[in-house]
Amino acid sequence: MERVTDFKEKHDAKIKEIKYSLFLVRNSPLTILGALIILILILVAVFAPYIAPYDPEKTNILARLKPPSKDHPFGTDDLGRDIFSRVIWGSRISLQIGFTVVFFATAIGTVLGLIAGYFRGWIDEILMRITDMFFAIPSLILAMAISAALQTRSIYTTMLAVTFVWWPAYVRIVRSSVLSLVESQFVEAARSLGASNRRIMFKHILPNSLAPLLVQMTLDLGAVILVAAGLSFIGFGAGPNTPEWGRMVAEGRNYMTTAWWTITFPGLAIFITVLGFNLLGDGLRDILDPRLRR
Amino acid sequence: MDTVSTGDTEKLLRVKELYINFYTYEGVVKAIDGVSFDIHPNETFALVGETGCGKSVTARAILRLIPTPPGKIEGGEILFNGVDLLKIPEKEMLEYRGKKISMIFQEPMTSLNPVFTVGDQLVETIALNQKVSKEEAYNIALKMLERVRIPDAENAMTKYPHEFSGGQRQRIVIAMALSCNPSLLIADEPTTALDVTVQAQIINLMNELQKNMGTSILLITHDLGVVAEMSDRVAVMYAGNIVELGTTSVIFEKRYHPYTQGLFNAIPVFGKGKQTRLEEIPGSVPNLLYPPPGCRFHPRCPHVMDICRKEKPELIELEPGHYVRCHLYR
Numbered sequence: 001m002e003r004v005t006d007f008k009e010k011h012d013a014k015i016k017e018i019k020y021s022l023f024l025v026r027n028s029p030l031t032i033l034g035a036l037i038i039l040i041l042i043l044v045a046v047f048a049p050y051i052a053p054y055d056p057e058k059t060n061i062l063a064r065l066k067p068p069s070k071d072h073p074f075g076t077d078d079l080g081r082d083i084f085s086r087v088i089w090g091s092r093i094s095l096q097i098g099f100t101v102v103f104f105a106t107a108i109g110t111v112l113g114l115i116a117g118y119f120r121g122w123i124d125e126i127l128m129r130i131t132d133m134f135f136a137i138p139s140l141i142l143a144m145a146i147s148a149a150l151q152t153r154s155i156y157t158t159m160l161a162v163t164f165v166w167w168p169a170y171v172r173i174v175r176s177s178v179l180s181l182v183e184s185q186f187v188e189a190a191r192s193l194g195a196s197n198r199r200i201m202f203k204h205i206l207p208n209s210l211a212p213l214l215v216q217m218t219l220d221l222g223a224v225i226l227v228a229a230g231l232s233f234i235g236f237g238a239g240p241n242t243p244e245w246g247r248m249v250a251e252g253r254n255y256m257t258t259a260w261w262t263i264t265f266p267g268l269a270i271f272i273t274v275l276g277f278n279l280l281g282d283g284l285r286d287i288l289d290p291r292l293r294r
Numbered sequence: 295m296d297t298v299s300t301g302d303t304e305k306l307l308r309v310k311e312l313y314i315n316f317y318t319y320e321g322v323v324k325a326i327d328g329v330s331f332d333i334h335p336n337e338t339f340a341l342v343g344e345t346g347c348g349k350s351v352t353a354r355a356i357l358r359l360i361p362t363p364p365g366k367i368e369g370g371e372i373l374f375n376g377v378d379l380l381k382i383p384e385k386e387m388l389e390y391r392g393k394k395i396s397m398i399f400q401e402p403m404t405s406l407n408p409v410f411t412v413g414d415q416l417v418e419t420i421a422l423n424q425k426v427s428k429e430e431a432y433n434i435a436l437k438m439l440e441r442v443r444i445p446d447a448e449n450a451m452t453k454y455p456h457e458f459s460g461g462q463r464q465r466i467v468i469a470m471a472l473s474c475n476p477s478l479l480i481a482d483e484p485t486t487a488l489d490v491t492v493q494a495q496i497i498n499l500m501n502e503l504q505k506n507m508g509t510s511i512l513l514i515t516h517d518l519g520v521v522a523e524m525s526d527r528v529a530v531m532y533a534g535n536i537v538e539l540g541t542t543s544v545i546f547e548k549r550y551h552p553y554t555q556g557l558f559n560a561i562p563v564f565g566k567g568k569q570t571r572l573e574e575i576p577g578s579v580p581n582l583l584y585p586p587p588g589c590r591f592h593p594r595c596p597h598v599m600d601i602c603r604k605e606k607p608e609l610i611e612l613e614p615g616h617y618v619r620c621h622l623y624r
Contacts, residue, residue: 012449014452188399192391195391208409210409
């Protein structure tokens with residue numbers, strides 16, 4: 001018991017901050033909705049083997065293009081695979097692509113953005129001109145070109161292609177907040193107390209620029225999933241049989257007029273997932289906005 | 295004020311003929327033009343002057359915190375215990391910052407990192423500079439906070455900077471700067487952003503800590519009141535030059551340089567009567583892109599002579615330990 005009160009006292013300020021954040025969240029139903037969608041999505045992905053009634057890759061020609069029923073809640077596709085199971089397993093792939101791409105894009109972008117904003121001068125010029133080049137080419141087209149050049153098709157090549165076009169956005173975000181933070185007095189104070197450049201960059205500047213980064217990451221999770229689904233849709237993504245939402249839509253589009261369920265359910269899955277991340281991201285932006293915080 | 299010495303005691307810091315330029319779009323700003331002074335162990339040395347006269351630049355140059363470019367140290371030596379800080383590599387400089395020389399800044403509101411608790415920041419600094427374990431660092435931090443009289447120090451360690459007032463924050467900054475027992479503390483206008491009663495508290499605190507810890511203080515200020523309260527010796531700066539240097543008591547009693555005289559005449563004197571208008575120094579601070587030739591003060595000087603326009607005066611020792619840079623006293 002004593003330990004608990006001890007802990008409470010020691011982290012009083014932190015607990016207060018978290019409580020205040022929760023209070024702000026409570027007042028924003030859309031953020032809660034977004035968070036709920038993401039939570040359910042993650043649970044579905046984690047427990048996919050237990051939820052999905054069928055093997056997502058098992059074909060059954062006799063039961064092809066069956067409409068939704070008790071046995072097949074979302075119907076079956078042209079090869080008789082259970083769409084419900086495929087949508088559930090697809091959540092794993094989409095989340096995997098989303099998190100992996102955003103993680104690596106953030107890691108690359110943060111380091112380069114820190115370097116560009118902190119040291120400025122020629123190194124900044126070079127890095128920013130490179131990112132400008134990336135911004136000059138539509139990212140989806142560039143991702144397609146990279147996928148095409150990579151020869152093999154799998155979700156890993158999709159991740160690679162999307163990561164490659166995604167990091168420049170993070171360089172800009174991090175650099176812009178670093179530029180203003182470098183001038184702040186606590187950075188000069190840290191330097192006067194003997195902190196090295198690396199220490200100042202990662203221990204003083206980076207934690208102060210986390211808020212915009214976090215918002216962008218959340219919004220990008222949705223965007224990346226959408227782009228990856230788009231790539232699969234036009235054939236630059238996961239291999240055949242993979243239960244990838246974009247690919248499912250692509251495969252089902254020939255039967256759209258006679259079997260609406262083949263594209264509707266994977267399409268809805270994409271839609272709801274992206275909506276969830278966007279709602280959560282927008283909510284986070286409001287919550288992390290310093291003008292809203294005392 | 296009994297630690298005043300007249301030259302031959304061991305010097306902690308020697309700044310010799312320092313020249314600093316800033317290369318800007320409009321031209322070269324000759325911000326520091328041959329500044330020299332010494333700081334003895336255990337003394338408080340004040341640099342006084344108007345905004346833009348180069349006092350902060352001088353202070354930052356000691357820690358090599360001048361942003362380069364645009365700034366560039368063109369010449370001179372900064373000897374700290376005999377080591378020229380301008381010649382050692384940046385990596386070695388880290389061994390001086392925070393450990394042997396520390397600095398506190400004008401704005402206590404922004405000197406602390408807003409996203410970490412005060413305790414985190416103190417412990418980090420102490421652990422970094424003293425190579426001690428986290429627990430030891432925590433204990434030192436606690437002791438330092440008590441020393442600067444932060445009430446309920448243990449609780450204060452868990453709070454964020456925004457939960458403290460300006461005066462408290464400045465105390466925390468002082469605690470952080472002194473936590474590693476530096477032999478020199480550079481205080482860049484430490485009380486300017488605080489209101490008057492808090493100013494007095496901070497000045498008393500610094501005086502007391504200086505006495506107990508034996509730290510020398512380089513005090514940067516434009517407030518002659520603060521100088522009188524704190525410093526043993528004082529250098530008056532004008533447009534990148536030191537124009538007068540001597541013990542505080544002597545400068546407050548008699549001043550030789552016309553600029554120093556003007557500076558003192560511009561202070562309201564309590565009880566002098568309402569009808570007398572405060573004297574001002576005519577003209578304004580020169581643009582250091584085009585500093586006046588000869589004595590940089592000559593365009594504003596009431597005693598200006600021909601030679602002042604042509605020749606830069608040397609620093610002359612008028613009395614033992616009292617220097618003036620003026621042609622009037624040649």
